[in-house]
Amino acid sequence: MERYICIHGHFYQPPRENPWLEEVELQDSAYPYHDWNERICAQCYAPNAVSRILDSDQRIIQIVNNYSKISFNFGPTLLSWLERHRPDTYEAVLEADRMSMGRFSGHGSALAQAYNHMILPLANSRDKITQVLWGIADFKSRFRREPEGMWLPETAVDVETLEILAQEGIRFTILAPGQGRRVRERDSRLSWQSVEDSRIDPSTSYLCELPSGRNICLFFYDGPISREIAFGGLLNSGEFLADRLMDAFADQRTWPQLVHVAVDGETFGHHQRMGDMALAYCLYVIELRNQVQLTNYGEFLEKHPPIHVVEIIENSSWSCVHGVERWREDCGCNSGMHLGWHQAW
Secondary structure, X not given: OOEEEEEEEEEOOOOOOEXXXXXXXXXXXXXXXXXXXXHHHHHHHHHHHOEEEEOOOOOEEEEEOHHHHOEEEEOHHXXXXXXXXXXXHHHHHHHHHXXXXXXXXXXXXXXXXXXXXXXXXXXXXXXXXXXXXXXXXXXXXXXXXXXXXXXXXHHOEOHHHHHHHHHOOOOEEEEOHHHEEEEEEOOOOOOOEEOOOOOOOOOOEEEEEOOOXXXXXXXXXXXXXXXXXXXXXXXXXXXXXXXXXXXXXXXXXXXXXXXXXXXXXXXXXXXEEOHHHHHHHHHHHHHHHOOOEEOOHHHHHHHOOOOEEEEEOOXXXXXXXXXXXXXXXXXXXXXXXXXXXXOOO
């Protein structure tokens, strides 16, 4: 049975420009760089476009554009900054999408994103539509093609948002495993099975049938591996990461399996030092072993349409166990850095 691996990176920075000056002012906390955009670009965005693969003697054997081998989205505000301040990196991102189309059966790896990183379930209908339309328009102006998928900020989702995505021609989005409510087989009389508490099988795609009669495909990423990449030690070794991904396949599954993860793209170099090189070596090892195929979501959907239907948990996200409450009330979420801090107003 066919086996695939897909790594998704969500790359985003908020607009840091002073609205009166239209420039990013000096940020002392980013020293020795001028500001945090400059610092993160030097540590992550630029290195991932020209990442080094070393041999056992620490000699460079390849320089690769990581973006061309993974799935990714860049927030429009970040792309605007890159276009203006780091045009070489900006062009490398666009080129990676073109390269990925040749690699993945004509499917580009870049996804669109809701324009301003708005938590869409908290927005009214008009603002949701605006965010989706602007995200699509920005994507088309840069990548010169229609987007197949769209990243939802914080993977925050409700049915109305999915309706708008489907209405505007978006084929799929990516959610956290804890955002699935129940599933059943398509064209089957079998009853619904609850998958709450992150019990959904992440190894395939799912069809979400919407009240309007439209539908959209959903991918639920592998939660444990994604957390190990972002917060554990998986990026200490590219080969270790490759092993972890390949160990996630299960022989008892009788369908083509997709092992896929989703993390903040800044993990690969900014949060995790030299994470770009670990990612590059991981992809290199996977290709060298030739036991599984690298893919992106568009290619996987073309080859293997969903055979299961899913219902989502409304008003849920990947970064708040209470749904979307951290963005509107004192839900209890906190970083733990400052005892006594809260969001009660």
